[in-house]
Amino acid sequence: MTSFGTELDTARRIAREAGALLLQVYATPFAVENKAGGMGPVTEADTRANALIVEALHRAFPGDGVVAEESDDNSAASRFERCWFVDPLDGTQEFVHRNGEFAIHIGLAVGGQPVVGVVYRPVGDLLYSGVVGQGGFVEAAGERRALRVSDVAEPSALRLVVSRSHRAKLTDQVVARLGITQERESGSVGVKCGLLAEAAADLYLHVSPKSYRWDNCAPEAVLRSAGGILTDLGGTPYRYDGSELQNVRGLLACNAAAFPRVQPVVATFAREAGLLP
The missing domain is CATH 3.40.190.80 (D-Maltodextrin-Binding Protein; domain 2)
Incomplete structure (x- = not known):
């Protein structure tokens, strides 16, 4: 069974690099534009983080496809067995409102199934990561804990x-x-x-x-x-x-x-x- 350790570690590293970029923009009086078609707000943080993540993934995994929210061509998922799905800034409204609850998503699908996931919230340095079937972890405040959903059934x-x-x-x-x-x-x-x-x-x-x-x-x-x-x-x-x-x-x-x-x-x-x- 493939461990996907390299993919997970690389995605975690890229997410943290993109997070540092988001925080740089977050600290400035950034401009907010509206996407065409009523698709919500967009800032320079979205587009710059998108470019950083897509370039880094292509460099690390040149044989993989990448689908990213702020990219023009998102046909890769139908052309590649392995495809990364990227949201460089999930929660742009939260970013604009400065409540800290925005995150970077970097996920890998293989054969149409999600396999690797990294979700990084730069404010608070909170990172969730996992490989389906192999477990996941949350890292916050210098601590690393295994992820496990609750067993509440009622x-x-x-x-x-x-x-x-x-x-x-x-x-x-x-x-x-x-x-x-x-x-x-x-x-x-x-x-x-x-x-x-x-x-x-x-x-x-x-x-x-x-x-x-x-x-x-x-x-x-x-x-x-x-x-x-x-x-x-x-x-x-x-x-x-x-x-x-x-x-x-x-x-x-x-x-x-x-x-x-x-x-x-x-x-x-x-x-x-x-x-x-």
Whole structure:
């Protein structure tokens, strides 16, 4: 079995280099522009970190494809057996609002399956990393701990992590049906999945169709390395083979113990909302 140790170490190093760049921009009065098509804000931090990460990955693994949010050509996933998915700044809104909850995502998919994941939050120097089937770790404040999702199976006892912005009706419906009473807010998709991976939360829903594979490749690998599950709202895993890049059916991240009871409830409301066929 391939260990992917070189890939993991290289991605961790590149993420930290990009994180240092983000913090340099973060400390300045940077300008904020809006992407075409209502795709949200973008800053020089996004574009400069994108260039740094893509160049470093191509240099380290010249035979691999790279799909990155701020790159113009994202056809590599359909042309390469091994493809990296990069979000150079997940949580640009958080970056703009200066609340620290943004992260760098660097994930590797092989044969359309997520394998290696690194999620790095520069503020606080928090790094999640893992290889699916081989375990993962979180590093913070000079300490390194193994990742393992919680074993909470009772839906009403689940701790839900939600976005700081945009609260959706579907989320409220799921919360009411499952009897969830514990919630916490967080920014980046990667940071949310990291909280699940270190058993600080148990469930995360992204009910908008406006996310992409670079948002979830690295977080899924980290979460799965810790024994968790990430699928669309219907319970079907996404593929990373280039057949589609947009997560049109939303995201459901959960610990394995509660997933069988949570997923059917989520799918029912998602179908009613028109997010699933």
